[in-house]
Amino acid sequence: MSEINLIELIGDDIMKTDGTRKLTIKGETKNYPVYRIPLKYLYYNDQNGRIATHISKYIDEHGSFNFEDLEAYNNIVHDFIVNSNKQALISLKKRKSKY
Numbered sequence: 389m390s391e392i393n394l395i396e397l398i399g400d401d402i403m404k405t406d407g408t409r410k411l412t413i414k415g416e417t418k419n420y421p422v423y424r425i426p427l428k429y430l431y432y433n434d435q436n437g438r439i440a441t442h443i444s445k446y447i448d449e450h451g452s453f454n455f456e457d458l459e460a461y462n463n464i465v466h467d468f469i470v471n472s473n474k475q476a477l478i479s480l481k482k483r484k485s486k487y
Contacts, residue, residue: 392429394423394425394429397429398423401425401426401429402423402424402425402426402429403423403424404421404422404423404424405421405422405423405424407421408420409422428458430462431461431462432461432462432469434455434465438472439465439468439469442468443465446464446468
């Protein structure tokens with residue numbers, strides 16, 4: 389995937405919110421600012437084991453995987469997630485709708 393420097397987009401497409409979230413990174417826990425980022429800049433984490441396995445399987449079946457086309461990449465991974473366990477996704481949506 390082509391690299392985008394999100395920090396350079398702060399103020400244009402990316403906006404800092406008033407919120408913070410407590411995260412632990414490299415063993416250090418602290419509050420970090422929350423930013424509103426348009427979906428066009430986000431992609432599924434290919435370091436996730438299930439996603440990495442699906443990408444490998446996809447390459448075996450189709451011969452290649454275009455990591456540069458972010459929309460196509462996200463669509464392929466999204467379809468995998470939706471179809472891999474539809475009942476779990478339905479349950480998650482029901483839990484989230486309660487909030």
